[in-house]
Amino acid sequence: MKSFLSKITLSAALIAPVLFQYSCKKVSPLSIDNDEVIQTPYGLYIANTSGMLINTNDGMHFNNVFPPDGYAPIALTTSQENLFMVKENLHASFNNGKNFQMVFDKVSRQEWNEQILDAPLQGKIYVATTEGKGVAYSSDNGRTWQIDDNFNPLIPVSYHITSFAALNDGSVYAFSNENLLLLKKENADAPWTPVTVEGVFPADDGVYFVSSDGQSLFLIESTGRHFHYVSDDAGLHWLKLLNGNIPWGSHIWTATRAPGGNLLIGTEYGVFRFEAPDQLIPVNNGLEIGTEVRRLTYKKNVYKNGATRYFVFAATNKGLFRSEDRGVNWVRTTDTTFQHNYRAMY
DSSP states (O other): OOOTTOOOOOOOOOOOOOOOOOOOOOOOTTOOOHHHHEEEOOOEEEEETTSOEEEESSSSOOEEEEOOOSOOOSEEEEETTEEEEESSSEEEESSTTSOOEEEESOBOOOSSGGGEEEETTTTEEEEEBSSTTSEEEESSTTSSOEEOOOBOTTSOTTOOOOEEEEOTTSOEEEEOTTTOOEEEEOSTTSOBEEOOOBSOOOOTTOOEEEEEOSSOEEEEETTSSSOEEEESSTTSBOEEEOOTTSOTTOOEEEEEOOTTSOOEEEETTEEEEEEETTEEEEOOBTSOTTOOEEEEEEEEEEETTSOEEEEEEEEETTEEEEESSSSSBOEEOOOGGGOOOEEEEO
């Protein structure tokens, strides 16, 4: 297995920026004029508990995308130019967020963003559902949906998927915290097939979700009662990650690892970072006491001089925070206008 702390290079998914008039502005701590220097900006969407959705493509200017409607999204994703929110149902916008429509009404609501996944190399979007074995998909960027029944016949009837992750080779993985079975879909036409796992694997009373940075797979235990796991060989072998300094029984909602960085997890006690498989430390410099981290993700900017810079974002109950050193130090990027309790981010 590759070293847990080995650096990786991958391309983060870039989302085309939505063009709205800037509604607030902050001075860049990097002293960079984004309009003149950034060649390829990122796009970031954040939703709060009232249902309001905002967007930024530089971490300093924020746009109102969708007004509050009283229903908090629990997951967000995009597919090409289309934007998706999981609320009580799955809603989609096909016009840059000007309005949303319900496109699927049988979602299986989970606590993690990995309940929905855009898999562009397979030409599909996957979402966890209450129907069948837990998978629904769209092959037309979210306009129509159907239940996926393309499973290996060895899959138990009771199997029910609850999270998804993809690797850079285009393969998609699905995991069930109810059955503790990992499945792989090699390509768009392949059936969901069990992954042969050697060695350690999660405890049978944990509540896990699968996540990925494109290079490795992570199994994150969300109740704070068990270990986490990482696989660098497409799920064949798993390395146990100790829970360390996180209080036992803490809620764990999210995980991410930026290229060149370490695995971060977001909890009700802030952000924690794995320095080694048996060394998990808090990295809350810049976060207020009592900050709950519901979502973590990273984005990258490509500058005209060829440089690439990665940013890690934390959606919290005290606003949006950004780290420029892959999750060691944090700065709040939202002023009082957008300092909300955020629950979803992509």
